[in-house]
Amino acid sequence: MTKADILIVDDEANTLASLSRAFRLAGHEATVCDNAARALELAKSRPFDLILSDVVMPNRDGLALLEDLKNAGVAAPVVMMSGQAHIEMAVKATRLGALDFLEKPLSTDKLLLTVENALKLKRLEVENRDLRSRVGKHEIVWSGDAMRRVMAQIERVAASEARVCIYGETGTGKELVARTLHEKSARRGGPFVTLNCAAVPAELIESELFGHEKGSFTGAAQRHIGKFEQAHRGTLFLDEIGDMPLAMQAKLLRVLEEGEVERVGGDKSIPVDVRVLVATHRNLEDLVKEGKFRQDLFHRVYVFPLVLPPLRQRKEDIPVLLKHFAAQVCSQNGWKPVPFTAEAIESLQRYSWPGNVREMRNVVERLLLLAVSGEVDRSTVELALPEAQSGMPSGGEPGIGPLAPRVAQYEREAILAELQRQQHHITNTAKALGLERSHLYKKCQQLGIEMRAVRGTR
Ligand SMILES: Nc1ncnc2c1ncn2[C@@H]1O[C@H](COP(=O)(O)OP(=O)(O)OP(=O)(O)O)[C@@H](O)[C@H]1O
Ligand SMILES: [Mg+2]
Structure with missing residues (x-):
């Protein structure tokens, strides 16, 4: 059972003593307080899981306290209790936002059930908030045929264990697609771990991937668990695989074949159950021809190629993406929604978007900051992105x-x-x-x- 932190408010010392004993025996933490004013101070100073308050008290009564708590923005659920309970009082308490109304004398079972309900409610609220913050964050937004085909491919391969190689220019959504593949797979409950092969120095990449034992090289002060082990029962996304040094490619190939890793400086093989997805903005076949990418590894990772077209080749997606990012930026900043005029959308569709969707997200933020008139029109676009005008060199040097x-x-x-x-x-x-x-x-x-x-x- 989860431990709850409870505040009890009652003017009778006996009630405070017996309630707090009952809660502590059940493993909870109880803070007692004999007046409404002090209770409000306490509730504002720390987040209780539950506030239990008597109704009839001298000076400020329990219903007034309930009102004060809500006005002060205290989020803890409040349960009222009274020995002189009547229906009007209970209705008023519920209207003021009380979670429950208990009649005195109180039964211990009923009290503990109330605590459990309050905790359950809190858990649900946290989950809800988490879900709401995730909705839209990892959503692939699209509208035209080019992305329709990509989405169909994603659906087809997501459920399999196939190794997917995601191709695309910078900012086209390679990582987003990899995450989506993970979330649509049977591994969704497991971890999604990423490693950008281009961002890790060549001499550290082995330890990043496979981990190392303490003292295995200068600077290895602690044991380090590598990405493969971290991704056990989940998905490992190797970004910019084309930049992996040749020596590491051989080691990676062995792990893919054997399903086991050995930490640097370690002497035992550790079995890992990992689905590997890779991405690159380079043509791996060309790299193979140039001798920069191992052919055997190429065949291992190139089971299913998924190509993300650049934004300039899917202009139909531009309006929905603009809308999506504008809504995201407005809600993050607490701004009113800002519409785009048809002319503004047209000039943004003419632009070549060398940085693709990532660039668009940044441009939308700039557009909204500059949209002083309450809408993004052509002049806002001209100001934020002069290259988007017709007749002007687009994306040129x-x-x-x-x-x-x-x-x-x-x-x-x-x-x-x-x-x-x-x-x-x-x-x-x-x-x-x-x-x-x-x-x-x-x-x-x-x-x-x-x-x-x-x-x-x-
Ligand atoms: N179709 C899409 N719908 C919604 N958001 C998208 C879409 N494509 C990309 N994004 C967003 O654009 C940003 C860039 O995408 P992502 O990081 O996946 O691109 P990338 O191809 O991995 O880029 P890089 O090559 O720079 O690593 C992210 O914030 C991502 O969520
Ligand atoms: Mg990326």
């Missing part, structure tokens, strides 16, 4: 090509930024930029900055 469009782009950015800063006050914007008002108008016309945005205010 800076410093390449004729000078004029680059100068125009710079001018545009500078004017839009200043307009934003001056809240579209034309005179102030012109002054800050060192231009005549009429000159600013002309520039805006030339650069295609919407006059609506310029004239719209003051």
